[in-house]
Amino acid sequence: QVQLVESGGGLVQTGGSLRLSCAASGRIFSSNVMGWYRQAPGLQRELVARFTYGGRIDYADSVKGRFTISRDNAKNAVYLQMNSLKPEDTAVYYCKFMQIGSEYWGQGTQVTVSS
Secondary structure, eight states: OEEEEEEOOEEEETTOOEEEEEEEEESOOSSEEEEEEEEOTTSOOEEEEEEOTTSOEEEOTTTTTTEEEEEEGGGTEEEEEEOSOOGGGOEEEEEEEEETTEEEEOOOEEEEEEO
16 A cells, blocks of 8 residues: 655645645555646546656646656655646645556645636
């Protein structure tokens, strides 16, 4: 089992910044990938940014140039720096962890951007 603990959400004004953190613990293998997804009310969960097994970073078009994903392998942690936030970024943000045969989701952290 793998446990994920997220932090860093909150309320921010349009144009502001937030940094989300997600730390994984438990039975972790050396080959794993992590990423961030979000779900707004009434909508499906969608990709925000993720690392792939091939070492590529994928971003949703809506966040390119504003959000940056990074990770600290020694801490099994992934971060999401969110700049120039917009009201449409309001959602619950989820951390996802994948390794061979398994995937895990964090509990979610609320990000609210006021206009």
